[in-house]
Amino acid sequence: MAAAVALVNAVTSAGGDDSAGAIRAILRDNEFFWQEFRDEDAEEFRRWGRTLRPFFTAARLEEATALLNRLMLEVPMHPHLSDHEPHGLHMHYAPPSSRLPDRFRATTLMNLADLVVDHGLGRTGVCAAGGCDRVYADTSRAGRRRFCSEACANRTNVAAFRARRRT
Numbered sequence: 085m086a087a088a089v090a091l092v093n094a095v096t097s098a099g100g101d102d103s104a105g106a107i108r109a110i111l112r113d114n115e116f117f118w119q120e121f122r123d124e125d126a127e128e129f130r131r132w133g134r135t136l137r138p139f140f141t142a143a144r145l146e147e148a149t150a151l152l153n154r155l156m157l158e159v160p161m162h163p164h165l166s167d168h169e170p171h172g173l174h175m176h177y178a179p180p181s182s183r184l185p186d187r188f189r190a191t192t193l194m195n196l197a198d199l200v201v202d203h204g205l206g207r208t209g210v211c212a213a214g215g216c217d218r219v220y221a222d223t224s225r226a227g228r229r230r231f232c233s234e235a236c237a238n239r240t241n242v243a244a245f246r247a248r249r250r251t
């Protein structure tokens with residue numbers, strides 16, 4: 085989930101860094117096999133980030149599910165069980181032989197599908213802070229997140245506090 089959010093923000097938000105180095109860092113931070121990343125793959129990842137953004141901005145559940153259903157037909161899927169550290173037994177959605185961009189697409193797609201099955205559109209969206217167009221996905225128990233980051237939440241709360249004090 086964090087991987088999809090990080091890529092969408094890197095590629096589509098104002099001030100995002102969509103360089104090959106930044107994409108490699110997203111892969112590393114989210115435990116993909118970043119060593120397989122080649123700079124020539126960057127454009128494929130950028131395209132995938134632009135493809136996923138409408139999921140986060142969808143106003144209606146039907147739009148979001150239609151997008152995911154269409155992508156699940158396009159992305160090569162081949163689910164299987166894998167048992168390796170540090171996760172133990174877990175699902176892989178693309179065959180081990182597939183290329184890193186395809187594995188990334190399959191994994192992020194299924195993560196978003198799981199989230200929408202459990203919570204509809206209640207856990208994803210665009211940051212509520214003024215002037216911020218970054219997206220978020222909330223996997224916490226409480227599920228009350230409305231901001232992309234602590235920084236945006238704090239900035240908005242401080243502004244609201246000052247506005248109240250002035251009145």
Ligand SMILES: [Zn+2]
Pocket residue numbers: 211212213216217218231232233236
């Ligand atoms: Zn924000």
